[in-house]
Amino acid sequence: MTRTWRPGRWLIILPPLLFLLVFFLIPFAFAFKISFAEAAPRVPPFTDVISFTADHHLRIAISLGNYRYLLTDEVYGIAYLYSLRTAFFSTLICLLLGYPMAYAIARAPRSAQGLLLLIIMLPFWTSFLLRVYALEGIIRDTGFLNTMLLHLGLISQPLHIMRTSLAVYLGIIYSYLPFMVLPLFATLEKLDPTLLEAAADLGSTPWRAFMDITLPLSIPGMIAGSLLVFIPAVGEFVIPSLLGGPNQLMIGRVLWDEFFGNHDWPVAAAVAIAFLLLLVGPIAIYQYYNVRQLEA
């Protein structure tokens, strides 16, 4: 598209490009650099990786100690595996719960769809922290759930849900369910109804037609929704911190404690870089090829 405002277009492109370059991409380079520094009692609290000596020589001091520490201290391995496991099962439950919800919305009359989507979306935009806090009000020992169950005489002792893995699962499912429903709805809504009619004409039962047609065709939505739940869930900090106990150690929480508790910024930087490479990297590459495949 060769337009007359060719020189002027850089005035449009450059501001967002430069801003995101400086404040989104370049920070990763600094984090990578600082992950090779050592904690030191100064401001900022780490040693220089690259510096100039008094006689103007470039001095590069790389310490691999942080990464060695990540490999030897078992807390990081435990937290990493616990994060993966928690995110995986929460994503699975979100999928099992979100699929029928998305399916029901897709089959609802078009006039009701907009309203139903707004109802699903609204909590997603509402304060995340406050929603986790609201959930605590439900599941704590003296919370709404226990008060109700005790009142109805269904239990004689309050259920201990807080500070367990169950609380963390509930928190993640509660917080991220809308992320699963929306992309699923988007694919289910586009599904061609004549395919199902054809299957019915050829003698398929509705269940069989669902398994043979709807389910395979909705796989892109399932993948999109699962990634939208899985990625933030793995890096989740607020939920394990507010609802979990000391055993619900997730990688986001370890990073937070390393930073705010131990003031060890280089180790925190190394955790972030390792986390990025181990998790976000593969997913980003997968997404990239997925998009390219769709465009091709």
Added chain:
Amino acid sequence: MERRASVGLLSVLFFGIAMLYVPILVLIGYSFNASPLVNVWGGFSTAWYRQLLHNRQLLEAALLSLEVAVAASTGAIVLGTLAAISLVRFARFPGRLLLTGMVNAPLVMPEIITGITQLLLFVSMVQLMGWPHRGLTTIVLSHVTFCTAYVTITVQSRLQSADRSLEEAAQDLGATPARAFLEVTLPIIAPAIIASWLLCFTLSLDDLVISSFVAGPGASTLPMVIYSKVKLGVSPDINALASLIVCGVAVCIIASRLLMMRSERRRALEAVEARPPGP
């Protein structure tokens, strides 16, 4: 899709929606509880709301959060709209793929990683050039970064569906490309820009993790104060505050939705009217 949903499907949908809403409704109910004990109903009272007005720490944090949210959403709609124009109108330019990546990546990046990397950038910048000191400036800069991503996605889709021929007609009639854009296309994408401003405002107001990293020791945003209070347990004045925020945000979102829907309907009507009468 067949316009029919079975009882089973509808009950799952209903269950899911109930699960999303019950905790918030219970919280709002508790905020009017006269008793400070959360499991005992002590009668209806607005005492906790009145108490909020006297909590200096909360008020100061709320003011800071509002300042940040206004500045960040305003910055983000400028940068995000420019990014959307670049991606939709310029088919190829050096750095296009880079811009696409940087616009989409913040949406999936775990906040904790964005937070720590941005903090390390800011402290390194201070070492190198003495700017920016941690506080309002750094919080706004990091909020603009993730908000820009949301604005770009929203404005991009509106711009893609905007009718290009109107702008071309304006240019044929002698308007400069910039003037044609400002007078013809900008009004068309304006609802998307306003809607994304409101969304950015709520996202910024809500952010805890990124702000905690980049705020530095002096500044505390509202979510940071709430988090440190909530960490100690449930407190009735936080219930009141949470109810206010949740209702305020809901109003913002519904308003932005209605705005988008109304302008879409108007455009659809205009398209119908503009169509020449059929044979």
